[in-house]
Amino acid sequence: MILEKKRLFDAYAAKQGLRSTRQRDVILDIFLSTHEHLSVEELYLKVKASHPGIGQATVYRTLKLFVDAGLAREMTLPGGQTRYEHQLAGEHHDHLICTRCNRIVEFEDATIERLQHEIAQRHGFRLTGHKMQLCGICPACSAAEIQ
Ligand SMILES: [Zn+2]
Ligand SMILES: [Zn+2]
Incomplete structure (x- = not known):
């Protein structure tokens, strides 16, 4: 998968006429690791x-390039903070986010995915994507609250 993401970025960079730079390679390696x-x-x-x-x-500009190249996904947390993860177009998961500590848990649920398609269909939409964030308090923050 990592190699595939690197190839995708190389292809994007070549198409955009971007010269490869050592700094960008370093940032990509660390981001993918x-x-x-x-x-x-x-x-x-x-x-x-x-x-x-x-x-x-430079890190910021490079991350934006990764998003444009289609190998990174940008997400906005409930508090407004922006986070990045590497993800190809075919890969998909949703997020549970703790509004206290910003902890993020990934999940995938076939029933939810299917329901979303059904809802879109009911409204005459052909679904091309979705962003699902469930916000709440994580177990660690809940435990800390009780003490
Ligand atoms: Zn928490
Ligand atoms: Zn994620």
């Missing part, structure tokens, strides 16, 4: 740990 849902700041800190010469603005 994690399965977290990262903010720009978090990815920047990971990059900075091994490559202190790469600035936050």
